[in-house]
Amino acid sequence: MKKIIFILSVLAANSYEAQFKINVExxxxxTPKEVYLYTLNGSKDVLNGKELKKGNSWQISVDKPYTGMMKLYFPExxxxxxxxxxxxxxxxxxxxxxxxxxxxxxxxxxxHVMNEMQDVQKKKEFILPALYQIQEYYKTKSDFATALNNEVLRLSKATPDLSKFPFVTYYSTNYNKFLEKSAKNSVVTHDEIISFLTKSNEMLESSSLLRPVLVAYLNAGSSATLGADVDKLLKAVNVETPRGQTVLSELIEIFDTYGMQDMKDKYLTEAKSLKCTINERLTNTIATNVNTEIGATFPNYVFNRVTNTKAKSLYDVxxxxxxIVFWASTxxxxxxxxxxxxxxxNAVKAIKGEVIAFSLDNDAVPYGNKVKMLPWINDSELKGWNxxxxxTYNVKATPTYYILDSNNKIIAKPDHAADVISYLKLN
Incomplete structure (x- = not known):
C-alpha cells in the first residue's frame, strides 16, 4: 500500500510541475474585466480558458503542459x-x-528574450539593408556615425545563446532558415521544407511557422507543377496522421484565401474522402466549407447590435x-x-430582397460613422477578425458576398458588387 501511495504522490508532483501560471498586471x-487565453494549432487560435480580473491583475492557471505561442484576448x-x-x-x-x-x-x-529577438529580426530584415547604405555616407566620427555603427553592429551580431529556451531556439532557428528575408539566405528547396515538416516535434503546430512555411513551399516551385508538388508534400506528411491533416487543412485555407478555387476544390474533395479518423482541425475546415457551398443552408446568426430592423436573427429576416455582405470601414x-x-x-427592395451587412470592424467610432450611411440591415461584434x-461563414477577405434564397439556401457567391447586381438582374 505504501508503494502505491508513493507512486501516486510522485505522479501528482510531476503533474503539478507541468502546470504554470500567467500573471498579467x-x-x-x-476597464476590461474578462480575458480569454488561447493556445495555437497551426494558424488557428484554440481557446484554453478565461479569467476575471482581481484588483488590477489576472492570474491564469494552465493545467496541461504547453510550449509555444499564446494569446491573451480582452473581448470588451x-x-x-x-x-x-x-x-x-x-x-x-x-x-x-x-x-x-x-x-x-x-x-x-x-x-523578454523572445521579444528582444523578434525586434532584432524585424529590424534586420527591413532596416539593416538601409542602414548599410546610409553608413557609406557617414565615414566621420560624428555622434550620428557612431550611433549608426553601433546599431549596425547590434543588428548584425549572431543570435545569442538560447539553449535555456527550447521554444525560442526552435522558433529562431527555423524562422531564420525558412522565412527571414536576407540576401545571405539561400533559397530553400521543397525537400528541405518537407524534411522540416516531417521531422519537427509538436512545437511546429504551436510556433506560428506552419502556414508561412507552407506558403514558402508553394512559392518555391513552378506554377506548372503546383499540383504535383502539393501531392508530394501530402504524401510525405501522410494525411492519415494528425500532422498531415493539419497541413491539408492549412493548404485548403491558403488556396481559399488566395482565390485558387481549383486547388481548393481538389484538396477539399480529398479531405472529405478520407476514410480514417479525422482530427478536429480538418473536421472544422471541412464543415466550414460544406456549410458555405452553393446549395447549402446558410447557418443562422443571432444579431448582436443590429440596425435598421426589428429582426432578432438572420433567419427572422x-x-x-x-x-449577405462582409465588410469593414477600413x-x-x-x-x-x-x-x-x-x-x-431600392431595386433590391423592389424584388422583395434585402441586404444584410456584417462588419469586421473593431472600433465602434468609425463603424458607427460609416453605418449611418448604409440603408440596409447592419450588424457587427466589433471584434475584427476575431x-x-x-x-462560421468562411470569410477570408473583405468584401465577401453571398446570395440566399427565401429558405436561406446559398444560390450564388459573387466576387464583386457588380456581380451581385448582374445576378439579381438589377441593371
Whole structure:
C-alpha cells in the first residue's frame, strides 16, 4: 500500500510541475474585466480558458503542459497580447492610452528574450539593408556615425545563446532558415521544407511557422507543377496522421484565401474522402466549407447590435433574396464596392430582397460613422477578425458576398458588387 501511495504522490508532483501560471498586471484605468487565453494549432487560435480580473491583475492557471505561442484576448475592447510559453510561469504588465494596450513589459526571462529577438529580426530584415547604405555616407566620427555603427553592429551580431529556451531556439532557428528575408539566405528547396515538416516535434503546430512555411513551399516551385508538388508534400506528411491533416487543412485555407478555387476544390474533395479518423482541425475546415457551398443552408446568426430592423436573427429576416455582405470601414475595396450596392438598394427592395451587412470592424467610432450611411440591415461584434462569423461563414477577405434564397439556401457567391447586381438582374 505504501508503494502505491508513493507512486501516486510522485505522479501528482510531476503533474503539478507541468502546470504554470500567467500573471498579467494592468493599470487601474484599464476597464476590461474578462480575458480569454488561447493556445495555437497551426494558424488557428484554440481557446484554453478565461479569467476575471482581481484588483488590477489576472492570474491564469494552465493545467496541461504547453510550449509555444499564446494569446491573451480582452473581448470588451478587442485588445490582445501575444507571448510565448516555455511551460513555465509567465509574467507581464502593460500601460494603456485611452484603454488601448501599449508598452508591454515582459517580466519573465523567456518572453523578454523572445521579444528582444523578434525586434532584432524585424529590424534586420527591413532596416539593416538601409542602414548599410546610409553608413557609406557617414565615414566621420560624428555622434550620428557612431550611433549608426553601433546599431549596425547590434543588428548584425549572431543570435545569442538560447539553449535555456527550447521554444525560442526552435522558433529562431527555423524562422531564420525558412522565412527571414536576407540576401545571405539561400533559397530553400521543397525537400528541405518537407524534411522540416516531417521531422519537427509538436512545437511546429504551436510556433506560428506552419502556414508561412507552407506558403514558402508553394512559392518555391513552378506554377506548372503546383499540383504535383502539393501531392508530394501530402504524401510525405501522410494525411492519415494528425500532422498531415493539419497541413491539408492549412493548404485548403491558403488556396481559399488566395482565390485558387481549383486547388481548393481538389484538396477539399480529398479531405472529405478520407476514410480514417479525422482530427478536429480538418473536421472544422471541412464543415466550414460544406456549410458555405452553393446549395447549402446558410447557418443562422443571432444579431448582436443590429440596425435598421426589428429582426432578432438572420433567419427572422423575411425576403425572397438576401444579399449577405462582409465588410469593414477600413477596407479600401469596400469603399469602392458598397456605393454600387447603395445605388441599387431600392431595386433590391423592389424584388422583395434585402441586404444584410456584417462588419469586421473593431472600433465602434468609425463603424458607427460609416453605418449611418448604409440603408440596409447592419450588424457587427466589433471584434475584427476575431468575430465569430468570420469562421462560421468562411470569410477570408473583405468584401465577401453571398446570395440566399427565401429558405436561406446559398444560390450564388459573387466576387464583386457588380456581380451581385448582374445576378439579381438589377441593371
Amino acid at each position: 494592468a493599470p487601474s484605468s484599464f 475592447n478587442n485588445a490582445s497580447i501575444n507571448f510565448i510559453s516555455e511551460n513555465k510561469d509567465v509574467k507581464m504588465k502593460f500601460e494603456t492610452e485611452k484603454d488601448k494596450i501599449v508598452n508591454i513589459d515582459y517580466l519573465d526571462e523567456a518572453n 423575411k425576403a425572397d433574396k438576401k444579399v 477596407c479600401s475595396h469596400c469603399e469602392s464596392e458598397l456605393p454600387k450596392l447603395i445605388e441599387k438598394y 468575430s465569430s462569423f468570420a469562421d
